Amino acid sequence: MNVLVYLVPIALALGLLGLAAFLWALRSGQFDDLDGAGWRAISDDDLPEDEKP
Amino acid sequence: MTDAQDLSPFVRHPADGVAAMDLVVNGVYCGACIVAIEKGLGRQAGVRGARVNLANKRVTVEWNDGALEPPVILERLEALGYPAFPFTAEAADSAELLEEKRLLRCLGVAAFGAMNVMLLSVSLWAGAENDPNSATRDLFHWLSALVALPCAAYAGMPFFESAARSIRAGALNMDVPISLGVILGLAMSLLQTVSHQRGTYFEGAVMLLMFLLAGRLLDQRMRRRTRDTAINLSAMRSDRAAKLTDGGAVVETPIAAIRPGDLVLARPGERIAVDGVVEDGRSEVDQSLVTGETAPAAVSPGVQVYAGTLNLTGALRIRVRNEAGGAFLDEVNGLLSSAVEQRSSYVRLADRAARLYVPIVHVTALATFLAWLALGAGWQQALMIAITVLIITCPCALGLAVPAVQVVAAGALFRRGLILHSGEALERLAECDSVVFDKTGTLTEPRPVLANAADIAPEDLALAVGLALSSRHPLAKAIVEAAGPQAPIAAEEFPGEGVSAVLDGETVRLGSAAWCGGEREAAAVAARWPDASLIVLALPGRAVVFAVRQALRPDAVSVVADLARERAVEILSGDREAAVRLVARELGVARWEAGLKPAGKIARLQALKDAGRRPLMVGDGLNDAPALAAAYVSISPISAAHVAQAQADALFLGERLQPVADAVRISTKARSLMVQNLWISAVYNLIAVPLAVLGFVTPLIAALAMSGSSVVVTLNALRARDVGKPAR
Numbered sequence: 001m002n003v004l005v006y007l008v009p010i011a012l013a014l015g016l017l018g019l020a021a022f023l024w025a026l027r028s029g030q031f032d033d034l035d036g037a038g039w040r041a042i043s044d045d046d047l048p049e050d051e052k053p
Numbered sequence: 054m055t056d057a058q059d060l061s062p063f064v065r066h067p068a069d070g071v072a073a074m075d076l077v078v079n080g081v082y083c084g085a086c087i088v089a090i091e092k093g094l095g096r097q098a099g100v101r102g103a104r105v106n107l108a109n110k111r112v113t114v115e116w117n118d119g120a121l122e123p124p125v126i127l128e129r130l131e132a133l134g135y136p137a138f139p140f141t142a143e144a145a146d147s148a149e150l151l152e153e154k155r156l157l158r159c160l161g162v163a164a165f166g167a168m169n170v171m172l173l174s175v176s177l178w179a180g181a182e183n184d185p186n187s188a189t190r191d192l193f194h195w196l197s198a199l200v201a202l203p204c205a206a207y208a209g210m211p212f213f214e215s216a217a218r219s220i221r222a223g224a225l226n227m228d229v230p231i232s233l234g235v236i237l238g239l240a241m242s243l244l245q246t247v248s249h250q251r252g253t254y255f256e257g258a259v260m261l262l263m264f265l266l267a268g269r270l271l272d273q274r275m276r277r278r279t280r281d282t283a284i285n286l287s288a289m290r291s292d293r294a295a296k297l298t299d300g301g302a303v304v305e306t307p308i309a310a311i312r313p314g315d316l317v318l319a320r321p322g323e324r325i326a327v328d329g330v331v332e333d334g335r336s337e338v339d340q341s342l343v344t345g346e347t348a349p350a351a352v353s354p355g356v357q358v359y360a361g362t363l364n365l366t367g368a369l370r371i372r373v374r375n376e377a378g379g380a381f382l383d384e385v386n387g388l389l390s391s392a393v394e395q396r397s398s399y400v401r402l403a404d405r406a407a408r409l410y411v412p413i414v415h416v417t418a419l420a421t422f423l424a425w426l427a428l429g430a431g432w433q434q435a436l437m438i439a440i441t442v443l444i445i446t447c448p449c450a451l452g453l454a455v456p457a458v459q460v461v462a463a464g465a466l467f468r469r470g471l472i473l474h475s476g477e478a479l480e481r482l483a484e485c486d487s488v489v490f491d492k493t494g495t496l497t498e499p500r501p502v503l504a505n506a507a508d509i510a511p512e513d514l515a516l517a518v519g520l521a522l523s524s525r526h527p528l529a530k531a532i533v534e535a536a537g538p539q540a541p542i543a544a545e546e547f548p549g550e551g552v553s554a555v556l557d558g559e560t561v562r563l564g565s566a567a568w569c570g571g572e573r574e575a576a577a578v579a580a581r582w583p584d585a586s587l588i589v590l591a592l593p594g595r596a597v598v599f600a601v602r603q604a605l606r607p608d609a610v611s612v613v614a615d616l617a618r619e620r621a622v623e624i625l626s627g628d629r630e631a632a633v634r635l636v637a638r639e640l641g642v643a644r645w646e647a648g649l650k651p652a653g654k655i656a657r658l659q660a661l662k663d664a665g666r667r668p669l670m671v672g673d674g675l676n677d678a679p680a681l682a683a684a685y686v687s688i689s690p691i692s693a694a695h696v697a698q699a700q701a702d703a704l705f706l707g708e709r710l711q712p713v714a715d716a717v718r719i720s721t722k723a724r725s726l727m728v729q730n731l732w733i734s735a736v737y738n739l740i741a742v743p744l745a746v747l748g749f750v751t752p753l754i755a756a757l758a759m760s761g762s763s764v765v766v767t768l769n770a771l772r773a774r775d776v777g778k779p780a781r
Contacts, residue, residue, distance in 0.1 A: 004189075004192070008173075011169065011172060012169060018165065019162065019165040026158060031157065032108075033105075033107055034108050035107040035108040036087060036106060036108060039083055043088050
């Protein structure tokens with residue numbers, strides 16, 4: 001049962017990490033435009049002009 | 054856009070030296086549109102950046118203050134192929150938006166808590182609970198408490214606050230048993246933990262909050278979506294008036310920036326944008342959007358004109374009135390305020406369920422406690438079982454039962470061109486048992502069309518189209534649209550009379566019967582089309598009469614027949630009797646009244662309500678606004694007058710009337726699903742509560758029952774989607 005000593009904190013830490021990521025995403029406006037985000041991911045505007053398809 | 058424009062009311066200043074404007078952009082559908090707009094605007098000198106929001110079809114543009122004139126941005130977007138309309142955006146810190154963010158945050162916290170507590174609980178249920186060595190069990194209970202208590206304290210706040218408000222107001226809403234169940238459940242679990250006992254409800258309490266928050270968030274989202282759509286639509290109507298400056302220049306100014314006393318120009322063929330008094334000019338005005346009357350009225354200096362009416366023949370200079378006045382408007386406003394006052398507050402299905410449910414739950418829990426006490430159980434055991442009853446009856450599925458259906462049904466209606474103003478409109482639509490239509494602009498199309506095209510020789514029509522092309526008169530447009538493209542014939546326009554041209558040495562005229570000299574022929578056509586406006590084409594020796602009228606919406610006959618199958622349909626119109634009779638005959642509606650004033654419409658609706666009916670009013674005019682407010686539920690077309698739109702519970706888009714029938718059908722289905730969902734919750738309680746009262750419920754059973762019923766209710770709600778395919 002000694003394994004619990006570090007497994008339980010790890011589980012809780014991972015959960016908190018997920019919660020923190022969610023709150024950060026919420027604060028930085030990532031839930032404001034749920035439709036647009038999907039399209040922005042596949043746009044090539046970050047590539048230099050000559051590498052664009 | 055040749056005229057100067059004043060967009061200053063829409064410009065914000067988010068930071069020093071930075072100006073910003075929010076625009077509604079029609080026609081953004083995909084990533085390519087985002088890139089095109091953001092890059093296209095970015096190339097404009099002075100623009101700091103543009104950000105497209107695809108979900109609500111809006112763009113925010115920021116530029117260096119003074120570097121460019123705001124209209125340039127509109128022109129730039131227009132050139133890119135995206136017509137844009139400025140609007141005043143809701144402040145980012147508005148109560149509604151903050152509430153939605155807060156619910157989302159609470160949901161995140163509750164989900165985190167539910168996940169981690171469940172992790173611990175599952176291991177307890179898997180065997181650790183029965184471990185003779187209670188140290189592990191106690192450790193897990195303490196860990197659960199450590200996670201669950203702060204999470205519940207944070208995520209439960211929306212419910213606790215609402216419950217406190219409701220108790221202070223002396224009523225019990227659904228949040229009271231929720232808060233009581235959660236708080237008592239957690240307190241009891243903590244007690245169990247301290248006293249090294251089995252059976253805690255940490256996971257149940259947090260999971261309950263998570264499901265309920267999901268329902269709450271759905272509800273909030275739907276309300277915001279309908280509000281966003283309404284804001285977008287009103288922005289796209291782009292209400293501007295041609296304001297005359299002191300120097301005599303014409304500036305296109307948003308209505309919001311027009312002040313009483315300003316002088317506004319209304320050109321022929323334009324809608325008049327303001328309420329005011331004619332100062333200069335003579336014209337005929339189509340007031341059908343205001344009074345329902347299709348025959349144009351003559352106006353001259355000193356006459357009151359209303360926003361939304363169509364200026365037909367001459368240019369008018371209008372002095373904007375302070376408080377929009379005039380006998381007609383006063384009458385409408387008076388009726389409207391009394392109708393709004395008398396509107397009985399509708400009790401929503403969920404609230405009705407709560408009223409029934411809350412006392413039962415509390416009495417059952419109390420009775421359980423007393424019964425176990427009387428049967429000799431210790432007070433601690435009796436209390437624990439009573440709290441179990443409270444937890445198991447917590448209206449988890451009940452909280453989802455109605456909002457889930459509302460969201461799915463509102464989405465289905467939205468795809469069919471109907472925008473709901475509120476979720477409860479869905480419930481009231483389902484309950485309507487008679488349908489009252491206004492005629493002008495509701496059953497008929499707002500634009501006039503040529504009615505007797507079949508009676509006219511093609512060469513005459515071609516000639517008339519050629520002449521009509523050089524006229525700005527709205528009725529002339531109807532003739533142009535009746536035939537294919539034609540070469541315009543050079544003609545001279547006589548305002549208020551018609552156009553005239555010389556062809557092969559002969560004078561031909563197109564215009565009013567009096568001016569063209571075809572009264573005898575016109576009388577014959579008028580007998581056939583009593584509600585039509587007549588235009589005469591005067592040729593050497595003969596006259597051809599064109600009857601232009603507001604035709605029925607293309608699917609009006611089938612939609613009215615469809616509605617009439619299960620509901621009483623009638624027509625209440627402010628138009629002349631002959632015109633209404635014709636439409637009623639075409640539609641096969643037996644019950645109709647013509648020439649009604651706004652008070653007459655209300656009287657008829659009141660009579661219906663007194664007879665125990667629940668009338669759905671469909672209307673568009675300013676004269677319909679009080680009736681829309683007085684009806685049990687109401688729908689307006691998107692072309693309706695502002696006041697009417699504000700009173701309607703829903704708006705429909707497009708030329709077809711089908712959304713009205715869809716609204717009734719889908720909301721009927723949605724309501725039956727809501728009732729079904731409430732019954733599912735009731736049946737769940739009927740099974741679970743006796744078990745809880747008898748003390749058989751363990752935390753595992755509570756968790757399974759709660760999530761099981763929520764999932765069933767949500768899946769059932771999805772059935773509101775497939776009610777026939779959307780009409781394309």
